[in-house]
Amino acid sequence: MTEQSESAPDIDALLADMTLEEKLGQVVGFWDQGDGEAVAPMQGVFEGGGSALHEVARHGLGHLTRPYGTRPVEPEEQARRLWEFQRWLVTSTRLGIPALVHEECLTGLAAWRAATYPTPLAWGASFDPDRVREMAALIGRSMRQLGVHQGLAPVLDVVRDPRWGRVEETISEDPYLVATIGTEYVRGLQSEGVHATLKHFVGYSGSQAGRNFAPVHAGPREVEDVLLVPFEMAVLEGGVRSVMHSYAEIDGLPVAADPRLLTGVLRERWGFDGTVVADYFGVAFLHLLHHVAADLGEAAAQALAAGVDIELPSGDAYLGPLAEAVRGGRVDEALVDRACRRALQQKADLGLLGATFEDEPPSQVDLDSAEHRALAASLAEESVVLLANDGTLPLAQPGSVAVIGPNADRLEALFGCYAFVTHVLPQHPGTDAGIAAPTVLEAVTREWPRASVSHAQGCPVEGGDDAGIAEAVATARDAEVAVVVVGDQSGLFGRGTSGEGSDRDDLELPGRQRTLVEAVVATGTPVVLVLMTGRPYAVGWALASCAAVVQAFFPGEEGAGAVAGVLSGRVNPSGRLPVSLPRSTGSQPYTYLHPTLGGDTDVTNLSSRPALPFGHGLSYTTLERRDLRVRAGAASEGLDVSVTVSNTGDRSGVEVVQLYVRDLVATVTRPVAQLVGYARVELEAGASADVRLVVPPARLAFTDRDGAKVVEPGDLEVWVGSSVADRDLLSTVTLSGDVHHVGVRDPRRTEVLVER
Incomplete structure (x- = not known):
């Protein structure tokens, strides 16, 4: 942590004192990128680091983009350069506000010599959100030591097509598994004082034919009941402080210019009060790729109005073009004020407003310690x-x-x-x-x-x-x-x-x-x-x-x-x-x-059945499940499910209890199976455990014909199996009473209790 002055400035007073250039400086990043260092889409199209850092930052700077993650640099040397720049911002700009430093951290801090963990698809394979939280906390500790304040992770896109190249960055094809593991990543990273960033809000993984950046043809029910689910949990339960918009267009409207998602869903429905950052060059892409804006100034106007607060990685649209649009009366400066206030609040939350950087940067940094190694090994073994x-x-x-x-x-x-x-x-x-x-x-x-x-x-x-x-x-x-x-x-x-x-x-x-x-x-x-x-x-x-x-x-x-x-x-x-x-x-x-x-039916000659089902995995011991007990009451009460699991083999092992439901008749079509709870249970040879899963109503909910999130009374099939296809332990129960409307603050997570 950097040293701070006794009192941080009042944000409203600070904002009232700022010039337009100073406000815009706080809502953009700077990326010192070199020729041939292509690590972002269409990176070479933009000027990026063509201008000197101190010239760009003369009115202040919102974000410093990837100082450790753009080229191989010794961590200690780069930390000293970073501290010196932050001191320059504090002492040589009128407002003296340090920059917020962000880095990629999906599989560990993306820096030379830093620990590198399994990819998120492996996190999903582990079915172990607690281990992922521990990993994220260690990553966050390394980042904070180096003066990094925000991490561009986790990815909460739900796998829809394995041909898509970024499947490796995602956690699962199941939104609940993505939600629970992704939320624990958020909690772990933020426990160390580093803000997590949800990617990519929303729909990116549903691209046409699995092509990167391709259009998304998802109806509102798929968006609500599948694609938004992980983001909702990470905002409402994880308290995430930043969200990154998706490059995607959904039904012809780019997310970066969609106020219904970036403001209506994210802020007005869920109450998110952090910052929305652009995916790299995403604002400019409204002009260059989506062709919904005639120039960069119009692209900036659309993104700002929709709710994109910070342009990353640089200020191609939010500096000169946006300043010209504001001065020309085409953009209300109040929108700039809104974004700038959010950016300043984030810096206040991170302790940057009033920070002096008079302390010394770390002189000895071990980014790949024995603690990192042991955790990387444990997560890899589980996955x-x-x-x-x-x-x-x-x-x-x-x-x-x-x-x-x-x-x-x-x-x-x-x-x-x-x-x-x-x-x-x-x-x-x-x-x-x-x-x-x-x-x-x-x-x-x-x-x-x-x-x-x-x-x-x-x-x-x-x-x-x-x-x-x-x-x-x-x-x-x-x-x-x-x-x-x-x-x-x-x-x-x-x-x-x-x-x-x-x-x-x-x-x-x-x-x-x-x-x-x-x-x-x-x-x-x-x-x-x-x-x-x-x-x-x-x-x-x-x-x-x-x-x-x-x-x-x-x-x-x-x-x-x-x-x-x-x-x-x-x-x-x-x-x-x-x-x-x-x-x-x-x-x-x-x-x-x-x-x-x-799925497979009599009305088509082709099978879509997978070679192996979701949730499948073998062990060197024998694991058995028995005595399924399901209690169901009113639709407003959810389910209470218990099962006994035993290790009947001769060595210790792990049973991953998987609880599925199927809504047999509903007012809209429902999936033939849906994961509503899971538990990773370690068992010694010969040991047994009773596993209880208390499923809240929201876990059973779906979007009805009127767009409301509801649980309908009626019959449910409930089963616990070794995979989604294992239905040997199945019960049919009835939810009674009236249709239950789920509130935004209702619990989304199934409670797990294990008695040995």
Whole structure:
């Protein structure tokens, strides 16, 4: 924390004293970006850092954009430069207001040498919001130490189409799982004095054909009952302090220019009183890409009126063009005052108004401490999903292991596109990664030090030919077991097979990887397939042909050790699929939340059933569920559900209790299944636990024909299973009484009670 003067200025008095230029200075950012450092869409179109920082900031500055996350810099050296700039703002500008510093922090602080955690899809696989909260708190602590005040995370988009490149940044296809885990990320980050930023409000993940920036064709009920659900919880229960608008247009109206969402829903309905920030260049895109504004001044006017308070990463629209529009009478200065007041209030909340920066910056910074490492390992271990196993796993002590595949010995295979290694370092070839992370090959060698471990790449992730497959086949033939590690390379804007702007036409493994796997399988050597990916792929063929299949969604710096631990049995796998494993590309977009006619029926000849269902995941012990008890009363009372879970195997394990409901008859079509509660329960061998899930009415609610959020009386199917498809433990109950209207302040989260 920086030192503060005895009293911070009164915001209304401060605002009344500000010139137009000083107000605009507080609602823009500055990004010191260099040539070739493309880490945002269409970055090269904008001047950005072409002007000197001190010249841009002569009237003050709202945000300083990514001082640690734009290029490799030593944290201590950059911290000193940052403190010196903040002191300059305090002593050399008329108002003396420091800048708010923001950084990306989706998988850890996106800075050189910083800890890098599993990607959000792995958080969803863990079904462990508490662990995610712990992770976010550690990330926030590092950020605050370096003088960073706001993090651009978490992503609360709900997966709608696995072809979309940013699936890796999302948590799940289920809005409740996204909501609960995302809200805990918010709580963790903000517990350390760093403001979280919800991304991307709203609809971004519903893009046409999974294309980045493509139009969203979502009706108001899908927006309300699926896409808005996580944001609602993070605002109402998480107390988030910042929200970032989506690049998307919904039914022809860009979100950045939509006051119904940015003001009507966010502020008037939910009571959000923080700041709305632009996704990078999102205001200018109203002119350049959406073509709803004739120039940058008109784009600024639309965004400001809709409720976008801060233009990021720079002031392309909110500086000169907006100043001209205000002076020309085309924009009411009161709108500028509204945004500036919110920006100043945020700085006051963060302790920046009145801060002097007379203290010294940190001289010793450990961004990848043992505490970070231990938590990264724990979350990675919880997130690995065992998809299939014929008994080959665990491999107790193999004599010889062939480790094959393009992701077997590649550091980058561990990380998503918002990790510094994959987000920034590709712009700086030859630079050390700055982070120690064993590859799967290295981790397997450490896991079985007495085994003979051989290696062959076989093929690259994408492109290439079959020239290396013969070597891979020979390597596999000489081993007792072949561990074939395939998947994605994350990267931005087509520089990878997954990541922002790296969408897919199909859901086959990229390049020649399927050919490689099938060639190794044909040797007769048992094949353990390890998927290191940013999305689920259509690998039903592998489930049938491989001895075992393991899924790891970009598991982070300790992820290879987690995978090796699952292979050896040191780690009992407990991850569950946060997304359905697709059967084919042609069945997309698909979600388990479909109504009856969105699934397999007699009126179509094609199946949309996934290869593996949402919530699926195997264990090395046997886990049983019994004695389902469901109490239902009036529609205004919700459900009270209890179930007994037991570990009937010979080793400890984790049961992920999944509670689903189906509304059998409603006034609008309802999904055939809906997750309404879950609990991650650790059980020693032979142990049992009674798990009670108290489901509030809001968890059962939906938007009716009149647009109201209601719970209707009637029959519900209720079941607890090992996945959404496991309906062996099912009960039908009736909600009685009148239609219940859900209030905005009603609880949204299912209460979980575990008695052992």
